[in-house]
Amino acid sequence: MSPGTLYLIPVPLGPAAPDICLPPDTLAAARRLEHFVAERAKTARAHLKAMGHPRPLQELSIAELNEHTKADEITALLAPLKAGKDVGLMSEAGCPAVADPGAELVRAAHRENIPVVPLIGPSSILLALMGSGLGGQRFCFHGYLPAKEPERTQKIRELEKTARRDKATQLFIETPYRSAVLLQALAATLAPDTLISVGADLSLPSQVIRTQSAKAWRGKDETVKDRLVVFGIGV
Amino acid sequence: MSPGTLYLIPVPLGPAAPDICLPPDTLAAARRLEHFVAERAKTARAHLKAMGHPRPLQELSIAELNEHTKADEITALLAPLKAGKDVGLMSEAGCPAVADPGAELVRAAHRENIPVVPLIGPSSILLALMGSGLGGQRFCFHGYLPAKEPERTQKIRELEKTARRDKATQLFIETPYRSAVLLQALAATLAPDTLISVGADLSLPSQVIRTQSAKAWRGKDETVKDRLVVFGIGV
Numbered sequence: 001m002s003p004g005t006l007y008l009i010p011v012p013l014g015p016a017a018p019d020i021c022l023p024p025d026t027l028a029a030a031r032r033l034e035h036f037v038a039e040r041a042k043t044a045r046a047h048l049k050a051m052g053h054p055r056p057l058q059e060l061s062i063a064e065l066n067e068h069t070k071a072d073e074i075t076a077l078l079a080p081l082k083a084g085k086d087v088g089l090m091s092e093a094g095c096p097a098v099a100d101p102g103a104e105l106v107r108a109a110h111r112e113n114i115p116v117v118p119l120i121g122p123s124s125i126l127l128a129l130m131g132s133g134l135g136g137q138r139f140c141f142h143g144y145l146p147a148k149e150p151e152r153t154q155k156i157r158e159l160e161k162t163a164r165r166d167k168a169t170q171l172f173i174e175t176p177y178r179s180a181v182l183l184q185a186l187a188a189t190l191a192p193d194t195l196i197s198v199g200a201d202l203s204l205p206s207q208v209i210r211t212q213s214a215k216a217w218r219g220k221d222e223t224v225k226d227r228l229v230v231f232g233i234g235v
Numbered sequence: 236m237s238p239g240t241l242y243l244i245p246v247p248l249g250p251a252a253p254d255i256c257l258p259p260d261t262l263a264a265a266r267r268l269e270h271f272v273a274e275r276a277k278t279a280r281a282h283l284k285a286m287g288h289p290r291p292l293q294e295l296s297i298a299e300l301n302e303h304t305k306a307d308e309i310t311a312l313l314a315p316l317k318a319g320k321d322v323g324l325m326s327e328a329g330c331p332a333v334a335d336p337g338a339e340l341v342r343a344a345h346r347e348n349i350p351v352v353p354l355i356g357p358s359s360i361l362l363a364l365m366g367s368g369l370g371g372q373r374f375c376f377h378g379y380l381p382a383k384e385p386e387r388t389q390k391i392r393e394l395e396k397t398a399r400r401d402k403a404t405q406l407f408i409e410t411p412y413r414s415a416v417l418l419q420a421l422a423a424t425l426a427p428d429t430l431i432s433v434g435a436d437l438s439l440p441s442q443v444i445r446t447q448s449a450k451a452w453r454g455k456d457e458t459v460k461d462r463l464v465v466f467g468i469g470v
Contacts, residue, residue, distance in 0.1 A: 007464075008366065016368065018391045019259065020258065020259050020260050021258050021260055021355055022258055022355075023255065023256050023257055023258050023356075024254065024255050025255050025256055030341070036243050056384075066377060076349070094360060095365055097365045097366075097368065097370075098361070098364060098365060099371055099372055099376065102367075103367075103369065103370040103371060103372075104370075105365065106305035106365070106368030106446075107258065107368030107370075107446065108368075109368065110368050110432075110446040110447065115444075116366050116368070117366070117442070117444075118361075118362045118363075118365035118366040118437075118444070120256055120257075120355075120356065120357045120362070120438060121258075121355065122355045123358070123361050125357070125361075126330060126333070126358050126360075126361050127353045129332075129333060130243045130330055130331065130332045130333060130353035131243065131332075131341065131351050131352070131353040132338075132341070132344070133338075133339075133340075133341030133342030133343075133344065133345050133351070134337050135332075135338040135342075135376050136332060136334055136338060136376070137334055137338075138375075138376060138377055138378055139375070139376050140373075140374070140375040140376075140403070141373060141374050141375075143372050143373055143464070144371055148451075165365075168375070173283035183386065186426050195342075197345075202353075203355060203468070207352070209350075209351050209352075209353070210345065211341075211342065211345040212345065
């Protein structure tokens with residue numbers, strides 16, 4: 001029997017209507033599937049409901065894959081695919097297998113020669129990069145920076161050096177309650193003319209995108225306070 | 236007068252229908268605008284026609300921004316925005332301001348406090364990353380690798396070292412006629428167990444996505460021959 005296909009299904013980045021921010025192709029795939037893998041089944045059900053899945057949600061199979069999932073359980077998640085069923089991998093928000101544990105399932109699928117089809121949708125990292133104006137000929141995404149000093153300052157200096165040497169935009173994220181602190185650490189540590197971009201609440205009605213010099217950001221943290229932010233630095 | 240907004244409008248990655256692969260929000264913005272900036276006006280007109288722009292195309296203003304555009308001409312491109320008109324920035328394919336000259340216009344807009352709104356659409360880099368299974372907690376995009384030896388081999392070794400040290404996926408692109416040569420250079424240079432992912436013709440009907448060890452790729456280049464490929468390496 002030929003295996004099913006693993007579809008990677010992006011979801012909105014927050015309270016936005018899926019049929020406005022997702023392409024018809026992505027929605028159609030999500031609505032057609034009956035087997036899903038997601039970080040949290042509860043969130044996945046909410047997304048599938050918002051996407052207008054035609055089947056009663058309790059009839060859908062939604063398996064969980066998160067930081068507690070062990071390696072042998074990941075192999076077990078491939079069972080429907082090996083049995084010829086298509087499966088949809090969903091993230092909590094945005095694109096699966098980018099900054100979430102879903103990549104492990106995709107990697108396992110490749111090991112078993114199971115076809116993988118990534119679908120188009122919102123990525124906060126990519127929207128932040130586009131909107132920053134910092135240039136995407138070369139860029140790196142680092143996830144979270146160290147929360148503690150002196151590691152954080154050390155890392156910020158290292159990123160600035162890399163940005164300058166490679167002409168590469170350096171992107172990273174921070175949790176809402178630490179966004180303002182990180183912005184001020186960046187503004188204080190970076191050279192005055194180094195550019196800092198801030199992408200807050202990307203693709204949502206409350207979205208703010210702003211790029212200015214480290215000097216100009218000093219003492220100004222209202223833009224990011226308690227928001228989910230993708231930061232960028234460039235020269 | 237308050238300035239207009241600079242919308243960043245993604246377009247399909249090849250011969251795909253915009254109303255299938257772009258979200259309604261992105262299409263609606265593109266159809267509403269009358270001022271555009273694009274790498275090549277001819278391609279932009281074709282995209283706008285395919286998107287079903289309601290106005291006769293010759294009535295639309297399409298300014299060019301490419302590698303020949305000088306710094307003072309970029310400032311001139313902001314004129315409609317300063318006069319309160321919204322402007323759409325388009326790429327040849329995929330997302331503007333990522334691997335194209337459009338970032339210069341976005342940067343200039345930020346300098347003038349002009350609002351920037353990136354819209355959702357296809358990015359070959361992001362689709363390749365999702366589909367690779369190599370993990371996106373940390374990743375870097377490098378554009379093109381050096382075409383000549385010994386620089387190319389040197390760069391490949393350096394990327395493998397970074398992938399291992401930072402647990403970061405390393406992504407890069409190659410022009411179709413050199414894709415097969417690069418794949419074999421990767422397969423020969425990298426450690427046998429290092430993973431190489433290949434994303435060819437992403438989001439198109441001919442799409443192929445495959446991740447396997449360097450060893451397994453040796454002597455096999457049919458997957459990438461004469462195709463537009465995003466490569467990834469990971470460990």
